[in-house]
Amino acid sequence: MKKALKILGLLLGLIVLVLVCGAAFIHFGGIPSYETEKVDLNIEYTPERVAQGEHLANLICANCHLSENRLLEGAPMSDVKEFGEIWSANITNHPTAGLGRYTDGELAYLLRTGIKRNGQYAPPYMPKFPHLSDEDLYSIIAYLRSDAPITKASDFQPPACKPSFLAKLLCRVAFKPFPYPEGKVTAPDTSDLVAYGKYVVTSKIECYACHSADFKKNDYYTPEQSFGYLGGGNILKDMEGKPAYSANLTMDKETGLGNWTREEFAHAVRTGQRPDGTVLSQTMPRLTSMADYEINAVWAYLNSLEPVRNESLKEVRAIVK
Numbered sequence: 001m002k003k004a005l006k007i008l009g010l011l012l013g014l015i016v017l018v019l020v021c022g023a024a025f026i027h028f029g030g031i032p033s034y035e036t037e038k039v040d041l042n043i044e045y046t047p048e049r050v051a052q053g054e055h056l057a058n059l060i061c062a063n064c065h066l067s068e069n070r071l072l073e074g075a076p077m078s079d080v081k082e083f084g085e086i087w088s089a090n091i092t093n094h095p096t097a098g099l100g101r102y103t104d105g106e107l108a109y110l111l112r113t114g115i116k117r118n119g120q121y122a123p124p125y126m127p128k129f130p131h132l133s134d135e136d137l138y139s140i141i142a143y144l145r146s147d148a149p150i151t152k153a154s155d156f157q158p159p160a161c162k163p164s165f166l167a168k169l170l171c172r173v174a175f176k177p178f179p180y181p182e183g184k185v186t187a188p189d190t191s192d193l194v195a196y197g198k199y200v201v202t203s204k205i206e207c208y209a210c211h212s213a214d215f216k217k218n219d220y221y222t223p224e225q226s227f228g229y230l231g232g233g234n235i236l237k238d239m240e241g242k243p244a245y246s247a248n249l250t251m252d253k254e255t256g257l258g259n260w261t262r263e264e265f266a267h268a269v270r271t272g273q274r275p276d277g278t279v280l281s282q283t284m285p286r287l288t289s290m291a292d293y294e295i296n297a298v299w300a301y302l303n304s305l306e307p308v309r310n311e312s313l314k315e316v317r318a319i320v321k
């Protein structure tokens with residue numbers, strides 16, 4: 001009996017030791033690094049690309065990288081507190097503090113795979129764009145290299161990020177870099193509303209990532225196979241830590257957008273105001289500059305989907321109200 005207890009004690013001790021070592025490894029090892037691949041890219045900075053890039057960078061990158069000085073020089077990210085003390089990076093045209101550090105190929109590689117030029121993985125608070133079309137990606141880069149007011153060189157050095165244990169753990173076990181695409185990535189023609197709407201929802205603005213059931217059950221390779229795709233219910237937290245449940249974007253009449261008009265949808269997406277005048281949580285980005293052609297395409301795509309009835313959302317809504 002005594003011997004059995006002793007063995008059990010030893011075993012438990014061993015398990016605790018392994019756990020402590022594992023935790024120490026994750027804590028001190030920090031965010032993992034990967035080998036980088038050299039991508040040869042010579043992007044032509046045409047005026048068309050700069051114009052399209054302005055639209056995209058304002059829609060996507062500016063949400064996190066724009067400072068109070070209205071420069072893309074980095075800003076604190078207070079809505080991801082569980083991931084630590086996080087600042088976005090300086091992506092202005094400064095040669096050392098900003099994007100001057102990156103070649104076009106390195107930048108494309110980071111945006112596609114999530115691997116920075118120094119090999120470190122960019123944690124989940126910096127998004128990746130594996131499905132964005134080459135043309136859209138090149139346009140963003142062309143714009144960031146332009147002399148637009150918000151890209152003007154700034155020598156501001158945002159404080160180094162202090163990722164939490166959770167962020168480090170997730171980067172070890174849950175998130176891995178995406179492979180760099182082997183072939184060309186193209187977008188459907190904007191005249192094909194349903195196809196283009198799907199592109200916006202899954203690849204360009206990635207509404208599905210928040211608007212499906214659970215971040216952990218998203219399929220980042222084949223977005224439409226995500227659990228509860230576009231049916232909402234995913235829990236997000238605003239800057240004060242207040243939860244917001246992402247909405248059901250399918251056309252179910254009771255739990256989704258089935259009774260909305262396209263104009264009401266456009267207004268909510270751009271201003272954050274529902275048809276009944278209530279204001280959406282700040283966790284829903286204000287997509288002020290979303291263009292008519294994008295809104296119309298998304299609306300057509302959402303209308304082409306089988307409506308999802310999300311009963312749990314109904315209960316959740318009742319509690320939150």
Ligand code: HEC
Nearest residue numbers: 060061063064087088089091116117122123125126127161
């Ligand atoms: C949801 C917020 C968010 C969005 C949107 C976002 N970023 Fe970031 N970005 C971050 C954060 C936070 C970091 C800092 C990550 C770190 O230091 O580990 C970062 C880091 C970077 C870096 C620096 C990598 C390095 O080597 O340190 C570049 C370049 C970058 N982002 C470019 C972009 C571009 C271009 C876009 C738009 C297509 C964009 N980001 C959109 C949050 C965001």
Ligand code: HEC
Nearest residue numbers: 205206207210236244245246247268269280281283284285
């Ligand atoms: C970063 C996460 C995030 C992204 C990306 C996002 N949303 Fe949302 N959205 C939310 C959350 C959370 C809510 C719920 C807010 C609330 O209830 O106050 C919401 C609410 C909405 C609503 C209101 C619906 C209702 O019934 O009240 C609409 C419409 C909407 N989003 C459309 C979109 C579209 C279209 C896109 C992509 C172009 C998008 N969202 C991208 C998080 C997101």
